[in-house]
Amino acid sequence: MAVDKKKLIDLYTRTLKVRLFEEKVWELFGENIVPGTLHLYLGQEAVAAGVTAALKDSDWVQSTHRGHGHVIAKGADEKKALAELLGKATGSCKGKGGSMHITEFKKGVLGATGVVASGLPIAVGAALSCKMRGTKDVVACFFGDGASNNGTFGESLNMSAIWQLPVIWIVENNLYAMGTPIKLTCPSATIAERANGYCIPNTVVDGNNALEVYEATVEAVKRARQGGGPTLIECRTYRQRGHSRFDPAKYRPEDEAKEWLSENRDAVNVIRKIAIERSALTEKEADKIREKLQKQIDKAADFARNSEYPKPEDALEDVYAEAF
Amino acid sequence: MAVDKKKLIDLYTRTLKVRLFEEKVWELFGENIVPGTLHLYLGQEAVAAGVTAALKDSDWVQSTHRGHGHVIAKGADEKKALAELLGKATGSCKGKGGSMHITEFKKGVLGATGVVASGLPIAVGAALSCKMRGTKDVVACFFGDGASNNGTFGESLNMSAIWQLPVIWIVENNLYAMGTPIKLTCPSATIAERANGYCIPNTVVDGNNALEVYEATVEAVKRARQGGGPTLIECRTYRQRGHSRFDPAKYRPEDEAKEWLSENRDAVNVIRKIAIERSALTEKEADKIREKLQKQIDKAADFARNSEYPKPEDALEDVYAEAF
Amino acid sequence: MTEMTYREALKAGLREEMQRDESVFLMGEDIGLNWGGAFKVTKGLAEEFGEERVRDTPISENTIAGAAVGAAITGMRPVAEIMFGDLITLAMDQVCNQAAKMRYMFGGQTSVPLVIRTVFGGGKNIASHHSQSLEAWFMHTPGLKVAVPAFASDVKGLIKTAIRDPDPVLFAEHKLVYDKKEEVPDEEYLIPFGEAKVRREGADVTVWGTFFMLHKALEVAEELAKEGISVEVIDPRTLVPLDKKTIIESVKKTGRLVLVTEETKTLATTAEVAAIVQEEAFDWLDAPIKRVNAPDTPVPFAPTLENFFIPDHKRIAQAIRDII
Amino acid sequence: MTEMTYREALKAGLREEMQRDESVFLMGEDIGLNWGGAFKVTKGLAEEFGEERVRDTPISENTIAGAAVGAAITGMRPVAEIMFGDLITLAMDQVCNQAAKMRYMFGGQTSVPLVIRTVFGGGKNIASHHSQSLEAWFMHTPGLKVAVPAFASDVKGLIKTAIRDPDPVLFAEHKLVYDKKEEVPDEEYLIPFGEAKVRREGADVTVWGTFFMLHKALEVAEELAKEGISVEVIDPRTLVPLDKKTIIESVKKTGRLVLVTEETKTLATTAEVAAIVQEEAFDWLDAPIKRVNAPDTPVPFAPTLENFFIPDHKRIAQAIRDII
């Protein structure tokens, strides 16, 4: 596939932005101002970046409990996103959602959800809606290796196949569901092959390589827009940190972690290297982009820090369109 | 596989017994003494017969909403079974269950269930129990083509595979879920191939041929008893009548129905012919068996008809082991 | 005005909304061409509106509900059918965690204008998995609205309101009222949610109830009138919002309250009404509030048992006499 | 007696039962070696009893619960864990249709001796999908028993009783009590189901509540004692069976009742208790029964909002003052 320079820059920028966003979240967490728990996207940035780079603004993504990366990559306002994580009234969900429900609907995010695998049926419905309304938009649905073991996986893949819906199933196989290695709960070598049972074309890509993810997604999006139905893409990746805020991830074998977390497999390094090798960017330009993004994120963090908490009584709002 | 004469007689007898039982149910229904609805097993007898003939008494079957055949073939008392269908106190469930919950636990029936696909998780647990208790018993779990689209299908197949449980998944593919042809809700040519995604050996057999079903089950049972884990057997079959008591099944194409319901594909005829061809039975002996079974069923019907209805207050019993 | 059954009135309401608004569509198991819904409510609609808008689904309750959510938040107005209320157990995550909570947890970013139609109640001898009355679960779920139409003239106006509502509506029907006839207005009408209807005026005692129990209560009231006992009968029509005002005003008039539903007693909807009324009309109560419900057991199969389980005229009359 | 946390007491109870009875085993997501349970309740048990008996599962809630059912009816005593109470939405069919109803619908043929452990409650800023209190749904499900231990000295005796019970027990825990400490007997002890405990004696008003609200109520009682208001505090310990006697006797003494739980108000367990008490102790009530619950909203994320959502000392004290 011929990928132009603009797109390579885009891929680098998205990957990096998610990285810097998550590093900032970690920093804020260190300041002890992030309530609740956190599922950081650190390490998996290339998946969200590669997928969203293949989408239009009007396309949709369905997120998970590990959703920061998805919404930022899809174009969510980082100010509102960080404010949401801090539980501020200026957050995209007015502080009602937090990390597990971080969502900016207007930017094409259907929602982040705390229930593993609950996004798949919603993606089916959104794709059905796109089809029925004739919009030609597509839905990319993210979910984890662990989610593939939930009942909605088979139900939703099947429904997308029989109705030939414009949905792209993105499995983020980071090898673990909390502390459980996928080896223990999935008998096959890949999750992708489960899609064969539903006659859904599928592939496995390096989820730390935004370009690979992008190329696979472009093909899937093309098929979906043409009415060719769903595709499943399994992205192999790895969390930089534990599952949630206090998990030291000691259950991961040292050599496995070392290999996956090595410099040359780092999502940002990988796409940066590619972009530079393909002359889309110089080292200097790449650094410039980083600086610019860093400033943007720093500003967002200030915005979040300085925002007000919601008023207690606001808890009673937004249950229904109109109170009764 | 070398199948001895005794087993052929057994297969013929089981198939026929289920047939005669169901014909009796239909007759009683005509007398207007069967309350509620009915899902007749007529047409699918060879599946229950073939599977149960490969099991020991101490092995288990998990049934469905179309359960009469499973329980009779597994050895349930036909008197108690018919009484149950009439809602009598002498029924195997004391009249509390009826057609959709017809069960004789002591004969190795885990239960019939009104919730499609709800038996699969229960079969997983029973098989796990057999394994943990070291009994070497196996569990045969029946379910329909329609049930294969429910979330429990993937969850349960997966769990049986990762734990290598002694369970045999029996898909009774009668081509329809109520009025919905399986072609509309299953994108693949077979349901069996979905098992590949879970690394479960699978096969498709003629579900109107008790011998074929038996042979496939014997192999699966052998694997299961040896610790080799689950197998999935898809049995292609067809309902003689509609889905439930008042369904005329007009949605079935005429030629399809004609072909499936032809004399030479009839489950009883098929196994009778095989048994006679292989000299396990003479025509006369076969007729004798029929007569004997018919008498037994007639007697059971009398028993059921003459039994008392439960006392109204019995509705309050059996909620807990001890009332409080 | 035209006399028609509840079933016909409901279908007419669905039809009008589908004609009015292209984004309204129906989905569910066997609702289309081959069956027309297990209770024939949607019969003929697939012929009229096509199979895209009257969409048969696989047996995948959680994904049916979830697909409705996804479609609803992206511009459609789905009416999803769960064939029996008992089976909504499989869709509780999508109904109660997703549909009900999305507006809130995303801080008002999304509306979820969907209707889940399902049917509760016994009386058809179809036992524990097809006869439950589970409306209390949904009344206990903030974010859902819950409609409980019991009469033909209400069901049409309520389904139309439900479809136009920007929030998710659990639209509960009852098996034994589908055939009940009433005069239904010919011109378009909507019934606002949260407005109870006094079905009969009376002075001595107030009866509040739902579904088939209202029909029984009205007959009991007729009987008791002959003895000079004047019974007021209130139909809430929706449980969420709940019209407290009408109940409390009535109780302030009569000083006595009997609550009648077919639910199992503990934590039935009647418990909430009792709790509210004793809290808000304590000084007007001349006697304890009486609850008439089914006993705390699963629904039994045999007619003798089920007739005992479901509250009958005698029990309703007795409860009234008890506090008069 | 040894002082220990609720978590430690619970683990000790599990350990004792596993030592005593080989058929007791635990299954659930991440309960084993790598994690020890999301709240570390089972930490160390896999090391002690092996991975067969402390069994990590895939993310398949409905099949976890169903497998527990299958194991329970065939001779094992499973204790299945649903990691968060909010996720039991995915297992409602197996818990409420299968486990709860099997004994009944099979006419007493089977016992279902299983325990489903799960955890309810807010206070950890983990928002709408991880903070609910759903015990009312289960109290409304005949066939289930429901335990609601709030104190370390109770949880050990109750888990042991739950495991030995021949019927299915929903064993609900609460996130904020895991760290609460109390003196716990060293010798073996069982706490019978259906026996409330008067946690504090008083003369002026009775407070009945569950979980963390009991801890708050006791603190409020301490405060109010200084003002001369004498508060009796009752802990039901199990909701099914419910100890009505202790409540009613207390109300007959005090004439006043305040009900306090963290559930959303409409149809919370407090509604049932209010309905019972007004029915059975009408003449003893000197004031309306007051309910203190969370508002009818999903659980919000931001601390300011969640603190408003969860009933606090002030609201409890106010409710008491209101009726004194």
Ligand SMILES: Cc1ncc(C[n+]2csc(CCOP(=O)(O)OP(=O)(O)O)c2C)c(N)n1
């Ligand atoms: C249905 C459900 N079950 C369990 C949980 C608890 N939980 C949260 S994240 C998680 C692991 C998910 O693993 P995976 O899908 O691989 O996503 P990852 O965390 O690796 O991104 C679990 C078990 C949940 N939130 N929802």
Ligand SMILES: Cc1ncc(C[n+]2csc(CCOP(=O)(O)OP(=O)(O)O)c2C)c(N)n1
């Ligand atoms: C979970 C669930 N959904 C829907 C139904 C209603 N229903 C009863 S039988 C049936 C069709 C089942 O089809 P299949 O599994 O192929 O079994 P068959 O009836 O053909 O034997 C349906 C939809 C149900 N009982 N349970």
Ligand SMILES: [Mg+2]
């Ligand atoms: Mg993972």
Ligand SMILES: [Mg+2]
């Ligand atoms: Mg079928």
